Structure formats: structure tokens, C-alpha cells
Amino acid sequence: MKDFKLINKSQEILKITLINLALLLFFLELGSLGWYFVKHKQFFYTREKAQDKSALGINLEGVRLNESIVERFHPFFGFIQKPSPDFRPGFKVNNYGFISPYDYPLKKTKKNQFFIGVFGGSVASDYAIFQVQNKILPQYLKQLPGLKDKEFVILSFATGGYKQPQQLLILNYFLALGQELDMVVNIDGFNEVALSNLNNKNQVDLAMPSIQHISPLTSLANNSLSTKAMEATIRIQKNKTRINQGLESLQDCSLAACDALTSVYVQNLVNNYKRDVIKFEKERTKQQKNDSGSVIYINTNKSVLGDSAAFEKMAWNWAKSSIFMHKVLSASNVPYFHVLQPNQYYQTKRVFGEAEKQIAFNKDTPYAKAVQIGYPALFQKIPNLEKNNINLVNAVNVFDNTKGAVYVDSCCHYNQAGEVVFSNYVGRSILESLRKDKARSKKK
Secondary structure, three states, X not given: OHHHHHHHHHHHHHHHHHHHHXXXXXXXXXXXXXXXXXXXXXXXXXXXXXXXXXXOOOOOOOOOOOOOOOEEEEOOOEEEEOOEEEEEOOEEEOOOOOEEOOOOOOOOOOOOEEEEEEEEOHHHHHHHHHHXXXXXXXXXXXXXXXXXXXXXXXXXXXOOOOOOOHHHHHHHHHHHOOOOOOEEEEEEOHHHHHHHHHHHHOOEOOOOOOHHHHHHHXXXXXXXXXXXXXXXXXXXXXXXXXHHHHHHHHHOOOXXXXXXXXXXXXXXXXXXXXXXXXXHHHHHHOOOOOOOOOOOOOOEXXXXXXXXXXXXXXXXXXXXXXXXXXXXXXXXXXOXXXXXXXXXXXXXXXXXXXXXXXXXXXXXXXXXXXXXXXXXXXXXXXXXXXHOOOEEEEOOOOOOOOOOOOEOOOOOOEOHHHHHHHHHHHHHHHHHHHHHHXXXXXXX
16 A cells, blocks of 8 residues: 555656646747747747858857868968868859859850959958849949840959958959959958058068968968967867757757757857867967978068058058059959948947847957057048049948848958848949949040
8 A cells, every 4th residue: 555655656746747847848948939039030930941050040250160271372362262162052162262153264155244353351252242142233233224234243352361462463363364354343441450450460561461361371381380279279170070060950950949058059169169269379379480490481570560650551552452453454444443341340320239239349359459540541541542543432331320230240241131231332332433434434
């Protein structure tokens, strides 16, 4: 009888436990549904499943999911991305390291083709990808009678980390190879001040390629990484594998609770990855500055330039490079448009929402001060650009009237909504400029 009561009691405890567990899972799922809706603005069960890992809601800024170092030295460009045939659907990292559907130089196969070259850094690269996919600039250009029947082909010559005079050198290189271009759009400004400032702080010539991108390649080429730096690299590699596995699990989640718990787990891995990257950078910079035995030669400065002299030099590098791009293109009657990109660290009248502030700003970034000092220095050179008849599209205020979030990270990049606003502004500006040029030519 005693055993029977004990069995009944055990069954009762099990029943209560199962009920509580079911309730816990129910409320966990309910809470996760709310969390998912707030984060993604859509219901979990009817969501459009993300095909791209970057669209899963994890802040992957600075995380290289495929390789720790994706750049490769290039004897003319400084560095390029490692060519890869399957970058994303419809795109590859082509034979020259640019994200494009095509290898270069590309020859025209139809008389009505119109080639638009896009130059600059990662913002320009993102812009080119967005134009290939959405054709916003071509839609504006088709409003011109002479262009309405053209087949527009977007060719990206932009890569993350590029800054002047790399755009100028790359343009001349491909023109020498016979690359045909009917229009050129150069989108820059941020890298010219932010990355050049890092060069200055490391006593590297401002006009040299970004030390942030070249330095890891140089260390590998010289086999000069310290033990601690190599240990950090191993941890980075291990975490990267776990992040990839976690993202794959996240794509397969069928319950909102699974999505929430996996997201927290993956984001924690990402945070650990970023901490190890910082440790790697600290260890790398501790290495001896004597590069007399290096197989890579980089022009250096004897000392760090003061801000006034450094940013004045950066601004002249930026302006003169653009002027020379215009001169070489105008010799062939190719329209050149120079777009000064917007950046969150240059304060305008735009009001940022609290959620976007968490994404777009980082108090520890080295970029903020560089932009705050550097952009006004660039503005001072605008009269020089105008004097040389350069079509400048000053887009720094383009997001001032946009209420929703437009920045996707604390560097400089835009989300899809931002790309739409930016692309429309650039398209309208180019169209207006071409119409004015046509009206002026008629008066002559």
C-alpha cells in the first residue's frame, strides 16, 4: 500500500513537473515570438527565410566567415580580394578581385551597351552590387532621350579599404588594358580620412594603401607574427567555425525560442571573435617597427604628422586624385561623377533613433575623430574640384529627412533602406547634371 502511494505521489510530481515545463516552454516561445517581431518587424512563423547569413539579425560587422584574411597582395592595386567563383548568387569575386558578375576587362557584345564604372571603397562596392540588382541609376539615365534604349552594364572597380589614389591608379590601369567606359561614378570620402588617419598614426605615408589592410598581409609575408598573435589567430579560427555552424542552425530553426536562444549563443561567439581580433591587433602592433628585413616595402614617415598638416594633405590627395580621374576621362568625353558619401560621424541635421544609435555609433572607434576633422578639410577643397569642372555630388546630408534606420554598422555602411535613399539621390543628381550639360551645349 505504501508503495502504491509512493507511485501515485511520484506520478503527481511528474505530472506537475511536465505541466510546469510545458508552461515554461509556452511562455518562452511566446516571449521569443515578441522578441523576434520587435527585432525583425515580421511574424516568425510567416517570415521570409533569410538566404544570406548577414540577414539573420546577428551583428557580423568585422567577422570574416570564410577566411581570416581575404585580401591578397596586388603589385599595382596594393591589395585585392581573393578571387572566388561563388561569392553570392549572381556575383563572384572576379579575376581582379572585384565583386561583379563579370571578369575584366569586359568587351561590349552589343552596340547599345552602356558601361558604367563604379570606383571607391566598400560603400561604392555595395552601391555597385545594389545597382546591378535594382537598376536605380539606369532608371534615371533612361529618362534622357539618347539613353532610353541603352543596355546599362554596371562594372565595379571598388573594394573595401580602397582610398585615393588607388581609384586613380585602377582607372588608368584598366584604361591601359582597353576597358571601355561610358560613365564613371567615384564614391569616396570616408576612407580617405578615416583610413589615411590610421596610416598617419602608424607613421605610414598617407597615400599608401590602408595600413589596416596591408599590415596583416605584410606580417604573413615576413612570417613575423608573435606567439600570442598566433594563439589569438587560432582562437579566431575556432570561433569562426562555431559561428558558421551556429548561423546554419539559426537558418533551420522552426521555433521562435530556438531562434532566440541560438541568436544569443551566436552573438556571444561573435563578441568573443571580436575580442580576439582586438587582442591580435594589439599583439601585432607590439612587434618591432624595424622592417629592414621585410620583403614588402612601404613608404613611411619619420614622425606622426599633426592633425592640421595630416588632414590638409589627405584632402589634397583626395582632390587631386579626383581631378586627374576627370582629366583622363574627359579626354575621351566620358562623364565623371564624384560622390562624397554620407557618414554617421559627420554631424548633420539627422536625428538618430535609439535603436539605430546602438548599431551606428561606437565610442571606441578610431573613425569618429577622423571624420569630424577630415570632412571639413575635404569641403575646403570643393572649390578646387568645381574650378576643374568636376561634377561633385555632395551626399553628406542625404539621410537628414529619413526617419527609419539606414546604417547597418558602426563604420559607414547602409542597410537596404539606406541604399534606396542613397541610390535615388545619386541617380537624380547625375540626371540633373547631364540635363544641365546638354542645355549648356545647346546654347553654344
